[in-house]
Amino acid sequence: MTFSLKINGANHQADVDPDTPLLWVLRDVLGMTGTKFGCGMALCGACTVHLDGNPIRSCITPVGSIGTSAITTIEAVGETPAGRKIQRAWLDLEVVQCGYCQSGQIMSASALIASNAKPSDTDIDNAMSGNICRCGTYGRIRAAIKHAAQLSDAN
Numbered sequence: 169m170t171f172s173l174k175i176n177g178a179n180h181q182a183d184v185d186p187d188t189p190l191l192w193v194l195r196d197v198l199g200m201t202g203t204k205f206g207c208g209m210a211l212c213g214a215c216t217v218h219l220d221g222n223p224i225r226s227c228i229t230p231v232g233s234i235g236t237s238a239i240t241t242i243e244a245v246g247e248t249p250a251g252r253k254i255q256r257a258w259l260d261l262e263v264v265q266c267g268y269c270q271s272g273q274i275m276s277a278s279a280l281i282a283s284n285a286k287p288s289d290t291d292i293d294n295a296m297s298g299n300i301c302r303c304g305t306y307g308r309i310r311a312a313i314k315h316a317a318q319l320s321d322a323n
Contacts, residue, residue, distance in 0.1 A: 176244035186232025213299030250282035
């Protein structure tokens with residue numbers, strides 16, 4: 169079955185079964201490899217993308233459930249004001265260690281900043297729960313989200 173998907177502002181066609189996880193459509197069919205495979209059970213957050221601005225786990229989201237919703241991946245999150253702020257903060261505070269989980273971390277953090285310009289520690293904890301970092305950069309991630317909240321849209 170052929171699906172028409174709006175990804176990162178462009179239309180893409182994917183001829184796949186409706187139950188194919190969005191993650192594999194992005195990576196294997198469309199060649200967008202920034203979204204990572206982690207656990208395959210929506211427990212680690214490495215595969216996080218935005219669906220109409222909301223973070224979802226693409227490893228368990230069947231492509232047949234997307235409909236006309238807009239998908240944003242790590243490849244284009246920097247084109248949004250919140251994504252630019254988060255990416256700038258990640259660089260400013262040198263958040264990344266191994267980097268494997270970071271696309272999912274950035275996607276979750278940018279969705280938080282887009283919906284809550286001044287998140288509290290509890291807001292950050294809630295938004296980032298389920299995003300696992302084997303390197304333990306949680307302190308730097310929290311600091312970067314707070315830093316991003318202080319940046320102007322011009323940064």
